[in-house]
Amino acid sequence: xxxxxxxxxxxxxxxxxxxxxxxxxxxxxxxxxxxxxxxxxxxxxxxxxxxxxxxxxxxxxxxxxxxxxxxxxxxxxxxxxxxxxxxxxxxxxxxxxxxxxxxxxxxxxxxxxxxxxxxxxxxxxxxxxxxxxxxxxxxxxxxxxxxxxxxxxxxxxxxxxxxxxxxxxxxxxxxxxxxxxxxxxxxxxxxxxxxxxxxxxxxxxxxxxxxxxxxxxxxxxxxxxxxxxxxxxxxxxxxxxxxxxxxxxxxxxxxxxxxxxxxxxxxxxxxxxxxxxxxxxxxxxxxxxxxxxxxxxxxxxxxxxxxxxxxxxxxxxxxxxxxxxxxxxxxxxxxxxxxxxxxxxxxxxxxxxxxxxxxxxxxxxxxxxxxxxxxxxxxxxxxxxxxxxxxxxxxxxxxxxxxxxxxxxxxxxxxxxxxxxxxxxxxxxxxxxxxxxxxxxxxxxxxxxx
Amino acid sequence: xxxxxxxxxxxxxxxxxxxxxxxxxxxxxxxxxxxxxxxxxxxxxxxxxxxxxxxxxxxxxxxxxxxxxxxxxxxxxxxxxxxxxxxxxxxxxxxxxxxxxxxxxxxxxxxxxxxxxxxxxxxxxxxxxxxxxxxxxxxxxxxxxxxxxxxxxxxxxxxxxxxxxxxxxxxxxxxxxxxxxxxxxxxxxxxxxxxxxxxxxxxxxxxxxxxxxxxxxxxxxxxxxxxxxxxxxxxxxxxxxxxxxxxxxxxxxxxxxxxxxxxxxxxxxxxxxxxxxxxxxxxxxxxxxxxxxxxxxxxxxxxxxxxxxxxxxxxxxxxxxxxxxxxxxxxxxxxxxxxxxxxxxxxxxxxxxxxxxxxxxxxxxxxxxxxxxxxxxxxxxxxxxxxxxxxxxxxxxxxxxxxxxxxxxxxxxxxxxxxxxxxxxxxxxxxxxxxxxxxxxxxxxxxxxxxxxxxxxxxxxxxxxxxxxxxxxxxxxxxxxxxxxxxxxxxxxxxxxxxxxxxxxxxxxxxxxxxxxxxxxxxxxxxxxxx
Numbered sequence: 001x002x003x004x005x006x007x008x009x010x011x012x013x014x015x016x017x018x019x020x021x022x023x024x025x026x027x028x029x030x031x032x033x034x035x036x037x038x039x040x041x042x043x044x045x046x047x048x049x050x051x052x053x054x055x056x057x058x059x060x061x062x063x064x065x066x067x068x069x070x071x072x073x074x075x076x077x078x079x080x081x082x083x084x085x086x087x088x089x090x091x092x093x094x095x096x097x098x099x100x101x102x103x104x105x106x107x108x109x110x111x112x113x114x115x116x117x118x119x120x121x122x123x124x125x126x127x128x129x130x131x132x133x134x135x136x137x138x139x140x141x142x143x144x145x146x147x148x149x150x151x152x153x154x155x156x157x158x159x160x161x162x163x164x165x166x167x168x169x170x171x172x173x174x175x176x177x178x179x180x181x182x183x184x185x186x187x188x189x190x191x192x193x194x195x196x197x198x199x200x201x202x203x204x205x206x207x208x209x210x211x212x213x214x215x216x217x218x219x220x221x222x223x224x225x226x227x228x229x230x231x232x233x234x235x236x237x238x239x240x241x242x243x244x245x246x247x248x249x250x251x252x253x254x255x256x257x258x259x260x261x262x263x264x265x266x267x268x269x270x271x272x273x274x275x276x277x278x279x280x281x282x283x284x285x286x287x288x289x290x291x292x293x294x295x296x297x298x299x300x301x302x303x304x305x306x307x308x309x310x311x312x313x314x315x316x317x318x319x320x321x322x323x324x325x326x327x328x329x330x331x332x333x334x335x336x337x338x339x340x341x342x343x344x345x346x347x348x349x350x351x352x353x354x355x356x357x358x359x360x361x362x363x364x365x366x367x368x369x370x371x372x373x374x375x376x377x378x379x380x381x382x383x384x385x386x387x388x389x390x391x392x393x394x395x396x397x398x399x400x401x402x403x404x405x406x407x408x409x410x411x412x413x414x415x416x417x418x419x420x421x422x423x424x425x426x427x428x429x430x431x432x433x434x435x436x437x438x439x440x441x442x443x444x445x446x447x448x449x450x
Numbered sequence: 451x452x453x454x455x456x457x458x459x460x461x462x463x464x465x466x467x468x469x470x471x472x473x474x475x476x477x478x479x480x481x482x483x484x485x486x487x488x489x490x491x492x493x494x495x496x497x498x499x500x501x502x503x504x505x506x507x508x509x510x511x512x513x514x515x516x517x518x519x520x521x522x523x524x525x526x527x528x529x530x531x532x533x534x535x536x537x538x539x540x541x542x543x544x545x546x547x548x549x550x551x552x553x554x555x556x557x558x559x560x561x562x563x564x565x566x567x568x569x570x571x572x573x574x575x576x577x578x579x580x581x582x583x584x585x586x587x588x589x590x591x592x593x594x595x596x597x598x599x600x601x602x603x604x605x606x607x608x609x610x611x612x613x614x615x616x617x618x619x620x621x622x623x624x625x626x627x628x629x630x631x632x633x634x635x636x637x638x639x640x641x642x643x644x645x646x647x648x649x650x651x652x653x654x655x656x657x658x659x660x661x662x663x664x665x666x667x668x669x670x671x672x673x674x675x676x677x678x679x680x681x682x683x684x685x686x687x688x689x690x691x692x693x694x695x696x697x698x699x700x701x702x703x704x705x706x707x708x709x710x711x712x713x714x715x716x717x718x719x720x721x722x723x724x725x726x727x728x729x730x731x732x733x734x735x736x737x738x739x740x741x742x743x744x745x746x747x748x749x750x751x752x753x754x755x756x757x758x759x760x761x762x763x764x765x766x767x768x769x770x771x772x773x774x775x776x777x778x779x780x781x782x783x784x785x786x787x788x789x790x791x792x793x794x795x796x797x798x799x800x801x802x803x804x805x806x807x808x809x810x811x812x813x814x815x816x817x818x819x820x821x822x823x824x825x826x827x828x829x830x831x832x833x834x835x836x837x838x839x840x841x842x843x844x845x846x847x848x849x850x851x852x853x854x855x856x857x858x859x860x861x862x863x864x865x866x867x868x869x870x871x872x873x874x875x876x877x878x879x880x881x882x883x884x885x886x887x888x889x890x891x892x893x894x895x896x897x898x899x900x901x902x903x904x905x906x907x908x909x910x911x912x913x914x915x916x917x918x919x920x921x922x923x924x925x926x927x928x929x930x931x932x933x934x935x936x937x938x939x940x941x942x943x944x945x946x947x948x949x950x951x952x953x954x955x956x957x958x959x960x961x962x963x964x965x966x967x968x969x970x971x972x973x974x975x976x977x978x979x980x981x
Contacts, residue, residue: 104909106490106909108483108486108487108490109487109488109490109491109494110490110494110909110911111490111491111494111943111944112941112943112944113944114944140746150944151944151945151980152500152517152519152945152980152981153944153945153947153978153980155517162746171799171801171808172747172797172798172799175746175747175797176797181654182651182654183625183650183651183653183654184623184624184625184654185625185627185628186628187628187795187814188628188749188795188796188797188812188814189797189812189856189858190797190799190810190811190812190856190857190858191797191799191810191858192810192858193808193810193858193860194808196860196861196862198862199862199904199910199913200904200909200910200911200941287801287802287807288806288807288808289807349906349909351909368613371670371671372613372668372670372671375670375671375744376671376744376749377668377671377672377673377742377744377749378668381611381616381666383611395495396491396494396495397490397491397494398491438484438487438491439483439484439487439488440483440484441481441484442484
């Protein structure tokens with residue numbers, strides 16, 4: 001290298017070094033400021049959007065719903081916002097196809113990933129309204145066919161979920177069928193136990209299929225501003241995403257925003273204003289349910305859940321779910337948001353799962369599709385009718401998503417977060433390093449360093 | 451089993467499962483944990499065949515999907531007994547099998563696909579231990595390694611798909627039914643080299659694909675499948691001199707060896723060549739139909755299959771007196787059988803069950819009724835030896851059926867209870883064994899019990915299961931023994947899985963189905979790499 005170029009390089013490095021603290025300080029300032037407020041601290045002006053009543057007139061046909069018709073008018077009760085947020089379950093409430101790349105990482109670095117092409121037939125009109133007003137309790141609301149393409153062990157395996165609308169009497173949520181190429185048999189399976197996590201995953205069946213909002217008692221907890229949900233490690237500068245036209249594009253991970261680029265309500269500093277609500281399990285509806293309550297961070301405009309915290313029978317934090325969403329179905333307006341990336345973190349087991357819904361394609365299935373493709377017998381044909389592709393698998397443990405922020409200072413009276421010293425050390429090491437740290441020796445020294 | 455041997459067996463089992471537990475402990479702290487972490491992360495991306503074979507091939511030929519696996523199975527006997535029934539049990543390894551599978555799918559158009567599955571198998575059990583009791587390759591080379599087109603090219607077919615129908619032409623396997631075990635799964639014959647240790651999970655690799663035309667018409671959520679099978683293949687049973695050849699079956703191993711070597715003159719029955727159904731004879735072809743109906747919350751189906759008995763029956767065709775000794779002349783023949791079967795399943799969830807709350811449940815049923823199954827009859831044979839004109843065979847109807855109750859218990863625990871029944875109509879004590887009927891009795895009842903769950907502290911990587919297969923019989927025999935199986939399966943990575951399997955046989959008499967194998971307790975491991 002010539003002395004000129006060496007000199008230029010040194011100058012460039014100094015300039016970058018000088019700029020870094022400035023950039024970091026802007027972000028840090030927003031993050032370090034107290035972003036959360038209890039309901040007592042929320043201004044009267046902001047509260048105009050809210051209706052603090054806990055008891056409201058009931059629907060004559062479905063007494064577990066408010067008399068006011070969905071999607072409700074402001075001011076909203078906590079229950080109404082809770083029902084609105086149920087529009088945004090993990091599997092979007094419209095017919096579509098996705099490439100679902102998902103995986104698990106343990107604190108020690110064991111990575112297990114899978115991928116499936118998911119075909120979803122939402123039986124009613126798109127959105128929660130379709131299920132509420134067109135599907136009777138006990139009837140089928142959604143049919144979902146998953147065709148696994150990775151890892152090789154499960155390549156060609158298929159699952160069919162036939163999801164029913166439930167109520168207090170009709171509690172069967174799904175009919176569940178599997179096809180395993182190694183058995184060459186379609187078998188009906190017992191429906192997964194609600195609230196119990198899947199093997200090799202943090203998320204539960206309810207996290208995937210969604211919870212009926214009337215199974216919970218809703219209450220306002222406060223307000224918050226979120227600046228980050230899904231976080232990438234500094235070892236992963238870009239992610240390759242596919243679109244409905246099956247085109248791949250390399251996206252800088254730093255450019256992905258919590259609600260996508262088109263969301264019009266970002267604060268000037270990039271934050272998203274959220275209401276924080278508590279959904280307390282109604283034991284008359286869900287006896288023996290493993291969760292006592294769920295806290296939701298919902299954006300204030302569409303009530304999209306950006307962060308969800310589940311609390312176990314001891315009242316301790318069991319799972320943190322964070323989402324990175326984007327507008328996938330513009331025809332539905334503010335109800336067209338869907339999760340692009342979802343992270344689930346179990347702080348007790350120190351396990352993190354992810355799910356990327358890549359190549360999201362809104363579909364209007366033909367009558368023939370609806371009749372033939374979404375039936376158990378179809379699976380033994382081994383026919384992938386929508387061959388989507390993706391490159392969204394993580395592939396290497398070192399490039400896995402960061403554990404979500406725990407923000408232990410927020411709402412201390414509402415949140416009980418208990419971490420073992422080992423997990424605390426790993427989390428601290430992750431925050432210091434900017435990527436997941438697997439080795440305990442390294443984690444301990446990183447956590448100890450200032 | 452002697453007390454000493456039992457102690458030795460327990461030691462070995464303890465050692466093996468201790469090793470499994472050690473493998474399953476990624477929660478070590480300190481240096482050991484860090485070493486394991488590095489190993490885990492190395493394995494996470496260890497997929498050499500995927501990187502250097504599958505990906506370049508698929509890149510070069512975009513219309514081709516290429517995949518496969520390499521699997522190693524080993525089973526070690528836990529007993530040192532030298533003689534068991536008619537067998538020289540002087541070996542310890544029951545199998546040292548290595549199987550390489552390649553699977554290719556070439557898409558001529560989105561609807562037309564050519565599929566080819568190949569197997570290369572080598573069982574080192576005959577070469578890697580010194581044993582006089584293992585001489586099966588002298589009877590059948592495929593016991594040691596696959597060497598011919600029939601075994602190596604397992605599947606080769608072209609398929610056409612449309613919404614209305616599927617048409618698959620070529621060498622293929624078809625599995626009917628929903629249950630664990632074989633009830634209406636009768637289309638293809640099976641390689642039964644592992645005898646009583648052949649499990650449902652092995653069927654995919656042990657089923658013997660045959661040439662056939664397979665047409666399925668779909669109407670709504672229902673379908674009708676038609677099979678036309680011109681190519682008959684028989685079951686391949688464990689040959690004499692193989693690890694699982696039944697110890698209750700005479701003659702002794704030494705006698706068989708001497709006859710193979712020509713050191714003993716022929717004796718016993720004069721066995722003619724097997725009369726095999728011919729591909730060129732239209733009347734020898736097989737055919738079947740299956741109807742599947744979906745009526746939420748029940749799905750059910752009916753099958754009919756007209757096919758040959760996969761195992762020949764020895765028909766007495768003559769009687770000769772040589773040097774004052776009477777010898778029967780027998781001809782092994784396959785008999786055409788007519789099978790009628792049904793299958794069905796139903797799911798529900800019980801709520802407010804004490805302790806466990808909700809209890810998701812599935813009920814499956816399956817049954818097969820078969821007409822005029824041939825059974826060798828020892829009374830008729832005796833009559834034939836005395837000079838009566840009798841082929842020594844009687845025909846009886848048989849029924850085999852099962853009901854399975856599968857429960858999803860807390861902590862991802864699966865419990866399955868599957869009583870399976872086998873019944874021979876018009877049974878008498880002189881009958882041998884026939885398709886679908888009870889084993890050496892009028893009825894058998896096998897109440898299979900299975901429980902499995904992942905182990906949480908291993909992040910679900912370790913999965914433990916226990917299965918018991920007791921055989922109850924009547925009216926002649928009460929109990930024909932029990933097979934128990936304990937499996938610890940461990941996921942090393944998304945490409946590599948391993949299993950430790952302990953299988954024990956106990957109870958019953960030395961002629962009973964499981965009773966005869968009471969010295970065959972074994973521990974095995976399976977290691978599989980898929981790409």
